[in-house]
Amino acid sequence: xxxNNLSLLIGNTFMYSAPLIFGAxxxxxxxxxxxxxxxxxxxxxxxxxxxxxxxYFSGNAxxxxxxxxxAGGLFALLHAVASxxxxxxxxxxxxxLNLIGPGLALFLCRLTFSGATMTQPVxxxxxxxxxxxxxNIVAQNFxxxxxxxxxFAAMIVLWFVLYRTKWGLRIRSVGEHPAAADTLGINVxxxxxxxxxxxxxLAGLGGASMTLAVIQQFTPTAISGQxxxxxxxxxFGKWTPQGAYGACLLFGFAQAxxxxxxxxxxxxxxxxxAMMPYILTIVVLILFVGRSVAPKSDGLPYEKGVR
Amino acid sequence: xxxxxxxxKKPITSTIIAIVCGFAVAAIVLAAAGYNPSAAFGAxxxxxxxxxxxxxxxxxxxxxxxxxxxxxAFAYKVGLFNIGAEGQYIxxxxxxxxxxxxxxxxxxxxxxxxxxxxxxxxxxxGGIIGFLKAKFGIHEVLTxxxxxxxxxxxxxxxxxxxxxxxxxxxxxxxxxxxxxxxLLPNWKTSDAGLAVLKGxxxxxxxxxxxxxxxxxxxxxxxxxxxxxxxxxxxxGYELRAVGLNRDAAEFAGISVNKNIIITMLIAGALSxxxxxxxxxxxxxxxxxxxxxxxxxxxxxxxxxxxxxxxPIGCIFAGLLFGGLLYGGQSIQANIGAxxxxxxxxxGTIVFFVALTAVIPKLAVRLxxxxxxxxxx
Numbered sequence: 236x237x238x239n240n241l242s243l244l245i246g247n248t249f250m251y252s253a254p255l256i257f258g259a260x261x262x263x264x265x266x267x268x269x270x271x272x273x274x275x276x277x278x279x280x281x282x283x284x285x286x287x288x289x290x291y292f293s294g295n296a297x298x299x300x301x302x303x304x305x306a307g308g309l310f311a312l313l314h315a316v317a318s319x320x321x322x323x324x325x326x327x328x329x330x331x332l333n334l335i336g337p338g339l340a341l342f343l344c345r346l347t348f349s350g351a352t353m354t355q356p357v358x359x360x361x362x363x364x365x366x367x368x369x370x371n372i373v374a375q376n377f378x379x380x381x382x383x384x385x386x387f388a389a390m391i392v393l394w395f396v397l398y399r400t401k402w403g404l405r406i407r408s409v410g411e412h413p414a415a416a417d418t419l420g421i422n423v424x425x426x427x428x429x430x431x432x433x434x435x436x437l438a439g440l441g442g443a444s445m446t447l448a449v450i451q452q453f454t455p456t457a458i459s460g461q462x463x464x465x466x467x468x469x470x471f472g473k474w475t476p477q478g479a480y481g482a483c484l485l486f487g488f489a490q491a492x493x494x495x496x497x498x499x500x501x502x503x504x505x506x507x508x509a510m511m512p513y514i515l516t517i518v519v520l521i522l523f524v525g526r527s528v529a530p531k532s533d534g535l536p537y538e539k540g541v542r
Numbered sequence: 543x544x545x546x547x548x549x550x551k552k553p554i555t556s557t558i559i560a561i562v563c564g565f566a567v568a569a570i571v572l573a574a575a576g577y578n579p580s581a582a583f584g585a586x587x588x589x590x591x592x593x594x595x596x597x598x599x600x601x602x603x604x605x606x607x608x609x610x611x612x613x614x615a616f617a618y619k620v621g622l623f624n625i626g627a628e629g630q631y632i633x634x635x636x637x638x639x640x641x642x643x644x645x646x647x648x649x650x651x652x653x654x655x656x657x658x659x660x661x662x663x664x665x666x667x668g669g670i671i672g673f674l675k676a677k678f679g680i681h682e683v684l685t686x687x688x689x690x691x692x693x694x695x696x697x698x699x700x701x702x703x704x705x706x707x708x709x710x711x712x713x714x715x716x717x718x719x720x721x722x723x724x725l726l727p728n729w730k731t732s733d734a735g736l737a738v739l740k741g742x743x744x745x746x747x748x749x750x751x752x753x754x755x756x757x758x759x760x761x762x763x764x765x766x767x768x769x770x771x772x773x774x775x776x777x778g779y780e781l782r783a784v785g786l787n788r789d790a791a792e793f794a795g796i797s798v799n800k801n802i803i804i805t806m807l808i809a810g811a812l813s814x815x816x817x818x819x820x821x822x823x824x825x826x827x828x829x830x831x832x833x834x835x836x837x838x839x840x841x842x843x844x845x846x847x848x849x850x851x852x853p854i855g856c857i858f859a860g861l862l863f864g865g866l867l868y869g870g871q872s873i874q875a876n877i878g879a880x881x882x883x884x885x886x887x888x889g890t891i892v893f894f895v896a897l898t899a900v901i902p903k904l905a906v907r908l909x910x911x912x913x914x915x916x917x918x
Contacts, residue, residue, distance in 0.1 A: 273625075313893065323896035326623060327847045331893035334844060338885025345880040346575055459834045463625075463687045470684040506699035513688040517674070526679030 239372050244491050246376035249383045250449055252487025254279070254458075256386035257441025258465030259472065259479035260393050261434040266474055267397060268430035269410040270318050271534040273329025274311070276462025277336025278438035279445070282307040284340035286443025287453035288347060290357035296447045300361060300440065303447075307439015308432045310336060315431035319424050322536030333462070341455060353454040354446075361448045382444035386480075389437065393476040406430060410530035413537040423537045438462070471516065474530060486512060544912055550905035553850050556898035560848070561862070563898075564891030568883055577879040586884075589872030590865045594744040598752040602824060604864025605757035606631070608856055609764060609816035610842025613668075615851040616768050617809040620801065621785040626671055626686030627813045628839025629693035630664040632832075634814030636697050637663030638821040639829045640706065642717025652720040657818040664814015665807045667693060672806025676799035682806070690839075694832055701831050708828075716828040723822040724755040755823030761857065764812060768853040771808075781805060813839060841867075844892050863888065 258275050265272035282303035290299030310332070317328035341352055348354055362381050369375040397403035405426055408416040413423045445461070446453045464486050465479075472478025489512025493505060549555055569579035590600055610627040617624035624630075638660035645655060667689060674680045700706055706714040719727070729735040730749045739746040748754055772778040783791040784801045792798050816838065821827055845863045849855030870884030 317893065317896050321897050321900050323899055324847075325896075327892060327896040330843050330847060331889050331896060333840075334885055334889030334892060336889075338882045338889055341882040342571070342575075342880045342886060345882070350880075456834050460691070463690075467684045467687040470681045504699055504702070506695040506702065510692045510695035513691045516688050517680075517685060520680050520684070521674070521678050529681075 239376070240495075242373045242376035244488075244495060246379065247491035247494065248484060248488040249379055250487070251490040252483045253380060253382040253386045254441045254445040254449065254461055255465050255468060255483040255486055256390065256480055257382075257437050257444060258462055259468040259483050260386075260389055260476055261437035261441065262466055262469035263472075263474055263476050263479050264393060264397075264406070264430050264437065265434035266469060266533050267410045267530055268406045268427045269413060269530060269532040269535065269537070270314070270427050270431050270434075271325040271329065272314065272431070272434055273326055273466065274314050274332030274336070274462075275329075275434075275438050275441075275465050276458065276460070277329075277332040277334070278307045278310055278435050279442035279462045279465075280337045280340045280458040281310045282439030282442030283446040283457050284344055284354070284442075284453045285439070287354045287357055287446035287451075287457075288344070290359075290443075290447050291355050291452075294358050296357055296359050296361045299357065299447055300443045303439045303443030304436040305439070307442065308436040311431050311435020311438070314435070315428045318431070318536065319427045322538065325534050325536075337455075337458075340453070344453060354452045356451040357447060360451055361444070380444070380448035382448045385440075386444070389440075390476045390480045397476065407530070409537075410532055413532050413535075417537070417539065427537075438465075441465070467516070470529075471520070473528075482516075485516065488512065489515075544909060547905040547909040547912065550908070551902045553852070553902070556901045557848065557850065557855075557895065559901065560891050560894035560898050563894040564887045567890040568887035571886055572879055572883060575879065577877060581877050582873050582879055582883070585872045585876040586866070586869045589869035589876075593747065595747045595751045596868070598748045598754050600861065600865045600868045601758050602753060602755065602864075603868045604860040605755075605761050605823070606816040606820050606838045607841045607845050607863055608758070608761040608860030609819065610813050610839045611845035611849060611856040611860055612761070612764055612768050612842075612853060613809040613812035613816070613839075614842050614846035615849060615853060615856055616772070616812065617805055618846065618851045619772055619785050620781045620805040621788065622672075622675075622682050622802065622805055622809075624668070624671075624686065624806070624809045624813075625683055625843065626668065626689050626839070627809070627842045628835055628837070629686065629690035630667045630810040630813035631817045631839045632690075632693040632697050633667045634660035634664035634817030635821055635829050636693075636700050637814070638818045639714055639717060639827075640700065642721040642821065642827075643706070643715050646718040646720055649720050649722075652718070653723060653822065656717060656721040656822055657723075657815070660818030660821065661811045661814045664817065665811035668810015668813065669803060669807040671810075672803040675806070676802045690835070694835065697829055698831055701829055711830075713826065713830040714828050716826060717821060721822045722755075722827070723757065723819065724753055724824075725749065753824040755819070757819035757823045760815065760819055761860070764815065765853045765857050768812070772853065777804075813842070816842075844888060847892055848895055850895070 258279055261275055262272050285306040286299040286303035289302045290296045314328050314332055317323040318325040344352055344354060363378045364381060365378040369378050405421050409423050409426045417423050442458055446457050468479045468482035471482035493509040572579045572582050590596055610631055613627045614624050638656050641659040642656040671682050671685045671689060674685050675682045701714045708715045780796045781801055783796055784798050788798050845856060845859045849859035866884050866888055870881050873879050874881040
């Protein structure tokens with residue numbers, strides 16, 4: 236019984252964290268290159284809709300997943316144009332994307348699904364790692380969605396790229412001191428464009444891993460706040476892929492706990508349980524983490540020749 | 543040339559260009575989806591202006607988002623990004639609802655008591671964020687997001703608690719009528735009131751069919767207060783100095799940490815005030831179970847940015863936003879185009895507000911070129 240409960244909790248933790256992890260990695264890559272990305276929520280919603288819609292019409296969840304990434308990347312291009320080319324206020328641009336993204340997703344949803352704000356369920360979800368339903372409850376609970384593995388892989392890849400390759404060094408230098416990077420011949424604008432678009436791709440995949448793995452369709456509340464939680468995870472994780480990953484697991488655990496049946500008949504109100512992780516986050520920040528320092532040029536447009 | 547440059551340098555020019563771009567993009571999207579844009583905009587405008595009660599409802603809709611926008615704009619001027627307005631609003635609504643339900647004094651005491659309890663709760667919620675930033679250096683965006691969710695669950699907890707939950711509903715018990723801030727709440731439904739209103743069609747429609755209340759007057763007063771505080775007081779000078787350059791301000795002997803806490807207290811109070819005016823001024827005068835954020839605070843972010851963080855600008859941007867939100871419903875009702883076109887439009891306006899910040903810079907360049915040519 237204990238084993239069953241424990242495995243359920245762990246399984247749900249990973250299930251709920253996968254979309255958050257993609258979203259948080261999206262934030263990490265963008266902000267390490269010096270572009271604040273508050274638009275993760277909007278990008279995830281676009282990915283969530285495109286993933287579910289394409290998954291439904293093509294009957295193939297992988298095609299949906301892939302196109303969700305591409306759609307997220309294209310959508311992020313708007314943010315890149317605003318923040319890199321136009322040197323606009325990145326906070327404002329990100330907030331704009333959070334309005335346009337869900338607006339566009341619901342608009343297109345109503346057009347393609349005869350006025351409904353949710354898509355039809357996709358015929359096949361993304362596969363689970365052990366294949367179909369397992370007879371053993373513990374095995375079933377550990378039968379993760381493939382997106383859980385992909386999210387972990389994405390974290391490893393991003394960590395490797397950022398800290399073990401010359402590309403990563405370039406990205407980080409552009410985020411810390413773009414003028415110095417520029418004098419060394421690194422194309423600041425091109426690097427930032429690349430990072431913001433990659434950020435959109437990751438966020439799009441995150442949205443799709445919600446609508447193609449956790450649930451089976453796009454609904455108006457499929458993405459409701461995950462993008463902001465991802466943003467919080469970026470800061471909590473001090474702008475590192477591994478830190479953000481850990482923070483997302485904590486938030487995923489929180490969500491798993493709030494739907495955990497074992498706590499249903501305790502005297503603690505479910506709302507109090509649901510808010511514990513957020514309180515816990517604050518406590519952890521005060522006691523152990525402390526000052527969070529963003530990449531030095533995060534949020535600052537780069538203008539050549541300006542000191 | 544110089545004249546053009548002068549016009550382009552004004553912030554209002556950029557805002558107007560952004561609004562025009564928002565309408566243009568919405569028209570393109572509508573046309574691409576096979577709807578007639580001019581019919582859609584016709585429906586939008588008649589949904590805002592064609593009846594007195596529509597105009598009244600737009601103002602009612604604009605009230606909370608104008609106040610949360612002030613909260614965001616004020617903090618932004620001090621270099622803080624108050625994404626926590628949503629949570630401050632929610633907690634303000636909880637406090638106003640509870641105090642308004644538990645206490646029942648004559649209106650002269652009851653109304654200030656209820657309104658101020660919402661304000662105090664919002665201020666507390668914002669103040670904690672400021673304190674955590676000042677004392678422990680924790681990023682305000684991170685704490686704001688956490689406190690939004692904590693407020694969300696506290697609100698749902700209160701609604702579902704045995705003490706406050708109204709049976710057979712998804713809401714808490716409403717506040718006592720002595721807390722109402724509508725215009726003449728008792729008189730307008732009394733016999734004498736109805737007799738007087740009979741002769742005034744527009745007035746009757748506005749008073750009886752909408753919850754016309756004092757909220758927007760309070761919002762305007764709050765905007766003037768924030769403007770005075772920022773631009774006509776010593777404290778405001780300090781606050782703006784902190785916003786422009788934290789290190790320089792510290793060096794000049796201004797306590798950055800103290801000002802951060804004060805700023806977040808005031809910002810939270812403004813968001814709490816937004817909630818107080820909604821609870822006391824509009825039906826159903828109570829909080830309900832939240833399934834998702836209602837965006838009163840998040841919309842304030844957009845309004846503040848459309849206003850370019852100007853306190854007085856927030857009033858007009860709030861009315862614009864309120865009008866689009868309210869009038870947008872008639873687009874779907876009349877021509878069948880998804881009402882989400884309004885979200886796309888508002889988002890586009892905000893996006894172009896970010897982009898058109900480049901215009902004043904171009905104007906400076908234009909001006910320089912003009913002077914250069916004149917020198918030749």
